[in-house]
Amino acid sequence: MTDHQQQRRISFLRKMILELAKGNFQYRIELSGIKDTIEDFSLLMNMLAEELGLLLTVRSMKLSQPPIILIYDQYFTLISYSIPPADREKFNIHILLENTLDEILLKSTLDKLKQSILELSEDMHHTELLQLGFTTNSGLSHWSLSGMIYLLHHKKKDYYLIQGLLQSTTPITLNxxxxxxxxxxxxxxxxxxxxxxxxxxxxxxxxxxxxxxxxxxxxxxxxxxxxxxxxxxxxxxxxTTIFKFHLHKRLEQSLVLIKNTPMSLKTIASSLAFKSFPHFSRAFKLKYGISPNKFRKGRK
Amino acid sequence: MINYIRTDYAEIYLENGILFFNYSNIPNFDLKAAKKIVDDRISLQKEKAYPILCDMSAINYPDIEARKYLAFEGSLLIKAVAYIVAMDIPNHLLDFFIEVNPPRVPTKIFYQREKAIEYLQHYK
Structure with missing residues (x-):
């Protein structure tokens, strides 16, 4: 590798530090595939950006900022929205109204969004934190939204509700x-x-x-x-509350065990500290919309 | 009993009470890949928990959703984990994963396969 190429890779690391300092957690360092210390640090910085993006979104949600809500139809056309007054200046609504979502999302985040939609079509309760990077004015300006996507059904049509927070462009300190x-x-x-x-x-x-x-x-x-x-x-x-968190995590584990092991449902329920099988069965049905018995039978 | 699986993501087999898990190079290591990996491993184990030797030498880095899934659902039916990393690569990436998502079972990083197997003998 030439000195020029090495310098270029180091410049990506510098850029990442600057982007993080500006509060941009969407930036990712382009990886070279070479196994060396620079690659190692590049991967670490990429993972750090992901973790910080997640952490700061949770922190922002704690501060109770009203979220931005965007509702799209299945063709990615905006059909309704709610933008808090504080974000209206920063968030250019005309761009959203004049373009479909796939025209203004950065490619990497569009792929991620499509993957989430696929997950939602299989399990409409699927939840996952998304970071959507938008680009406008032929790439001259960028902004990003962190939040969740939900699937809505209305009159036999699918709609996507995106609820999130505009990511700050000023540094958010953690001290x-x-x-x-x-x-x-x-x-x-x-x-x-x-x-x-x-x-x-x-x-x-x-x-x-x-x-x-x-x-x-x-x-x-x-x-x-x-x-x-x-x-x-x-x-x-x-x-979520401590009680609900404990309950839902156990139900998520029970789902993996039901899907992939021959363990009896009663054994699964007792191994995850459910008080009784009926209690487990009720909670499972409430979360997944199907009883554990039917779920297992449906997979055979 | 089937005790060997080979998928696009990994080679998994049982030998002498230890589950060996060799990651392949996964170009797009996302949540979907993580779910498939956990499903395959657990279905091979049936309902029994094992100590696991996880060879990470070929792995590409999982994205954040995959990391969170592996840290939680990925720890089901596991007694202990020994990670093997290649000598020529610093193990910062694995350190990062373990620090940020504290493992729920005894976990240790090794450069040598023999030492990893020796460590796992205590959890059989």
């Missing part, structure tokens, strides 16, 4: 001082230490899905957190 000054007064997650403790609770639950959930009082004692902070903080950080 403790800033996080306090930027938060609304009623925000319970005022210290990074509390956020970390709640993350520890989240990980603890994931590691103990085969056991029944300890009470909130027990969890708050174990992780040295005030009960109210734990309940509200968990909801803010993960957009």
């Amino acid at each position: 403790e001082k800033d996080s306090i000054s930027n938060y609304p007064k009623n925000n319970v997650l005022q210290l990074q230490a509390d956020i970390q403790k709640i993350r520890d609770v989240h990980q603890y639950i994931l590691n103990h899905l085969h056991e029944s959930l300890p009470s909130i009082i027990q969890l708050s004692r174990q992780f040295n957190l005030n009960e109210n902070k734990l309940k509200k903080g968990f909801k803010q950080l993960y957009q």
Whole structure:
């Protein structure tokens, strides 16, 4: 490899650092396929950008910004929208109205969106965080939206609802001082230490899905957190309650086991700490719209 | 009992109470690939948990949805994991994965296959 090529690869790393500093988490370093330290760091930076994009979207959602809502038909034509006043100047609605979605999305994000739509057609409860990069004015300006896509059925037609937040173009710092000054007064997650403790609770639950959930009082004692902070903080950080999170994660695991093992449904239910088979069956049907018995029979 | 699978994504087989999982080079390692990988592994294991030797030498990096899926659903029916990485590649990528998505089972990184197998003997 020539010096010129090496310099070019290093310049991609510099550019990534600058893009992250500007709050652009869509940028990805072009990989060379060469196994060396520069490639290793390029991959690490790409993964860091993905993780930061996800983390900062969750943080933004916590700050309760009203989301942007876009509803598209199956031909990617915008049919309805809601844009909060604060975003109207930054988000050019005319571009959205005059073009179909596939004309203004960056190719990499369009592929991702199509993949999500495919997943939704197989499982309409599928949820996944999307980062949509838009490009306008023949590529002269870019902006991005982080959020979720949902499938809606109305009068035998499919519609896609995209709900998300405009990604900031100014750096969002993560240090403790800033996080306090930027938060609304009623925000319970005022210290990074509390956020970390709640993350520890989240990980603890994931590691103990085969056991029944300890009470909130027990969890708050174990992780040295005030009960109210734990309940509200968990909801803010993960957009669900501790109880629902524990339930849904166990149901997701049960689905994988039902699909891929001959384990009896009763064994699956008891191995994931469901109180009884009827309790498991009811919860499964509520989440997936089909009983575990029927789901397994349908796969045979 | 079938104890060997080869797919576009990996070669998986059972030998002496250890499940060997050799990743192929996956050009577009996304959520769909991650789901298929986990489904194949679990269907081979039937309902039994095993220690797993996971050879990462050929792997391409999974995207974020695939990483999250592998960290959670990917840990079902696993007693312990020994990752094997190539000597000539720094294992920062694996470190990143393990640090950001803390594993739910005992996990260790090795350069040598023999040492990895020795480590997994304790979890058989």
